[in-house]
Amino acid sequence: MHNSWLYEEVDLDAVRTFVAAADLGQFQEVAAELTISQQAVSKRVATLERQLGVRLFTRTPRGAELTLDGQAFLPHARELLKAAERAAASVLPGRRPLRVDVIASRLATSGLMRDFHRAHPATELDVVKLFTVTAAVEALRSGAIDASFRAVAMPGHPLPEEICAVRVLDEPLQLLTGPAHALAAARSVNLARLAGHRLWMPGIEPGTEWGAYYDDLAAEFGLTIEATGPNFGSDALLDTIADTPALATFIGAQTRLVWPESHGLRRIPIVDPTPVYPHFLLWHRDNPHPGLAALRAHLGPPPAVTGWTPGWVV
Template sequence: MDLEAVRTFVAVADAERFQDAATDLSISQQAVSKRIAALEKTLGARLFTRTARGARLTLDGQAFLPHARTLLHTAERALASVSPGRRALRVDVVGRQLAPAGLLRDFHRAHPDFELDVVRLPHAGAAMEALLEGSVDAAFRCVPAPGHALPEGLEATPIFDEPLELLVGPAHRLAKARTLSPEDLAGHRIWMPSLVSGTEWSAYYASLAAAFELTIDSVGPNFGLEPLLDAVADSPEVATLVGEDTRFLWPDTHGLRRVPLRDPTPVYPHSLLQRTADPHPTLAALRGHLAGAVVDRPGTWVPDWARASEQPPARGDWMSA
C-alpha cells in the first residue's frame, strides 16, 4: 500500500476539502485526486463523496480512517527506530541482570521521558563495531585490554569500579567468613561457566586468577544463572564470583551467602564507550546522570591493562573474536 496515498487520504479526511489537503501537503489538487483514486482502486472501495462543501467520508472511508492513522504512526515509529537522533538511545550492556543495566534503570526512573533501547552484544569487540557503524549509541564495557589501541573515533569514560564478592552455599567451608582476601580463595574451586574465550570479562578473570593464584573453572555448559545458583547452593566446594551491585534473586531455601573481598578488593571496572562525536541528544543526559555513579574506592585491585586512568584505552583481541 502506498503510504503517501494513505497520508493524503488522512489529510483530506482532516481538512474535508481536496484543495485544503493539497495546501497542507504542498502538492497540487490534481495530485491529491490521483492519489485518492489510486488508493480507492487498491482498496476496491470508495472513500469520499464530493459535496458542495468539500469531501465527505463514505462508510468505507470512516471504517478505513483509524487504520490509516495507525499505518502512518507505525511507519513513523519504524523510521524513528533506525534514525540516529530520532530513535531511542540504544545502549549495549553485558547482561540485563548486571550492574550497568541497573544504572540504566535508574536513569530511566530519573528521566522517564527519554526513550531507551537496551541491547546485549556478545563482547566488547562487537560493541565497538556497532558503535563505529552507528547502530549503537553507547556501551558499558570493561576496557582497555592488553596490547591494542581503542579504534579511532571512539572514547571510553570510566564510570564505576564494581567490587567483587564470593557467592557460596551454606555448606561451603568459607560460608561463615565475614570478609575474605583474594588470597583466601586459593585452592577453592570458583566456577564461572559464563566465561567465554575472547571476551573482555574472560580476560579480566584470567588476570585475577593469575594475580592471586586462584582456580577459576569455566569448564562445563553454561545453562544460565539459575542452574549456576542451584549448583553453588548444593555444593560444599563450589563457589562463584559476583559483583556487589549485581542483584540476583534465589529461593530462601538456597541459603546463599555473599562474602565481601578485602585487602585488596578486586573491582570490575565499567566504562561507558561512545563515538567521539555522537549526535544522539539523550547521550549527554545519560553521561550527566552517570557522573554521580563514580566512586573512589581505596585499596582496590584491577589488572594493569584495565587501569583506564593510567593507560590509554585498548582494543583487545575481542575486536576480531
C-alpha cells in the first residue's frame, strides 16, 4: 500500500491543502484560506491519505491534529511545494537568463552583446553559438534560445512567419593582408581591383548565410574566393595570411582578432563600393522575456552605412 505513492502522480493541490491544514488546524479555516469548500478540503486530504496509505490527521474537538505519520510527512511536503515553486520560477519570463545566439565569439555580434551587458548588468545572459540559420530558427521556435543574430533571408530559406527580424548592424568588410602582399601599402582598395587576387576564406561552408553572401559578392564583382583546405580556426588563418604574399582575406570591421605584432597584418578599407555585411536580430513573436525587449530597444536601428549587400537582404 505504501508503495502506491511511487506510481501515482503527486497532487500538489492535495499537498498544499495538507500543509495548510497542518498550519491552521481547522479545515474550515483552510477552506477560507484556499477559497475552496470545506468538503473539497476533506476530499483532498482523504485522497492524499489514500495515496500514502496512512492517516495524516485525527479529528479532535479542537480541530485536526497531525498523526505521527502526518508529522513525519510535513517537512517533506513543505519541500515538495518549494521545489514546485522553484521549478515554475525557473521558466518565468525575466527569472531565467536571456539566451542569445551570437554565431561565434569574435564576431561583431558578440561585441553587441558585450555592449548590452555593460548597459544592462542586471539582465542575466546565456550566450550560445549555433552554426546555421536553420539551427537558429529551430531553436527560436522551440524556445531553446530567445534571440539570434543572422543575415536574412538567404535564398531558399525564408523565415517562418512567427519569426521576427530587425536589422541591427551594417558591418563594412575590410581586406586583411600580410606585409608582403601587393596591396599591403594601400590606404584603401577599390572592390573591383580585388579581381585577380586570391582571397582565402576556409570558414565558408555551403548552406550558411555567410556562404550565400560571399558567393553573391564573388559573382557580382568577378572575385576569386577560395574555401579550400580544412578550417583550423582564426589563428591558423592569420598565420597563413601573414606568411603567404599571394593570399588575402575579408574581415569584418568590428570583428575582434588579435595577432602577434611580428605578423605585420594590414586591415585595408574597401571602397567603391564597400561590401557591407548585414546583421539582423531574430526572435519568436510570442516570446515574452523582458530581457528580449530590452535588447531590442538597446540595439535600435543601425547607423546608415552605404555599400553593397546581396539582393536577398531585406
